[in-house]
Amino acid sequence: MSHFYFERLKVFGWIVHRKELFAGETYTVTVADDTLPEESENITFWTKGLVLGKRQDGYEPAARVAGCFSLDFANMSAGTFTFTCIEDSEWFCVNSRANRNALPTLTPVRLPAGDVLDLPAGTLLFVCTGTLRTAAGDVVAGDELELLNPAQVTAVEDVYGLIFAEERA
Numbered sequence: 001m002s003h004f005y006f007e008r009l010k011v012f013g014w015i016v017h018r019k020e021l022f023a024g025e026t027y028t029v030t031v032a033d034d035t036l037p038e039e040s041e042n043i044t045f046w047t048k049g050l051v052l053g054k055r056q057d058g059y060e061p062a063a064r065v066a067g068c069f070s071l072d073f074a075n076m077s078a079g080t081f082t083f084t085c086i087e088d089s090e091w092f093c094v095n096s097r098a099n100r101n102a103l104p105t106l107t108p109v110r111l112p113a114g115d116v117l118d119l120p121a122g123t124l125l126f127v128c129t130g131t132l133r134t135a136a137g138d139v140v141a142g143d144e145l146e147l148l149n150p151a152q153v154t155a156v157e158d159v160y161g162l163i164f165a166e167e168r169a
Contacts (some may be wrong), residue, residue: 011126013168015098021085023090028082035076041096044070047129047160055079058131069108092128105165111155130159
């Protein structure tokens with residue numbers, strides 16, 4: 001049984017779903033056919049916790065932990081999977097149906113506290129969790145950072161974010 005905390009966000013014009021589940025909660029996912037990650041209707045980025053899955057035949061896919069990005073996974077095998085949150089968990093999901101049958105080009109950002117990242121002009125960065133320090137001030141979880149000029153940012157605390165290649169009109 002699961003009690004998803006679900007938040008619908010608009011990020012650079014795209015619909016992004018933030019989901020949270022507590023330790024001990026489960027949810028089920030059915031994958032109709034073996035699918036390459038880039039063929040999926042979802043792009044998911046885990047930012048907190050530990051989620052373990054098991055297919056009905058006992059196969060266990062890779063654990064979902066902070067920093068996991070669905071496009072980095074290998075082939076998604078067909079079947080019905082039960083996922084269990086071992087720790088309180090959070091993830092962000094972009095679904096093609098919620099975005100008029102389109103998905104953005106996304107690049108995950110994983111920046112440990114104290115690390116510095118140089119970003120080019122035109123970067124569209126959504127901070128999922130954590131705080132970034134910029135010359136103009138701090139950018140916190142839930143904020144969008146649109147750069148008109150190149151910038152250097154520093155993680156005040158661990159930061160997980162998504163860079164969008166384009167805005168959605």
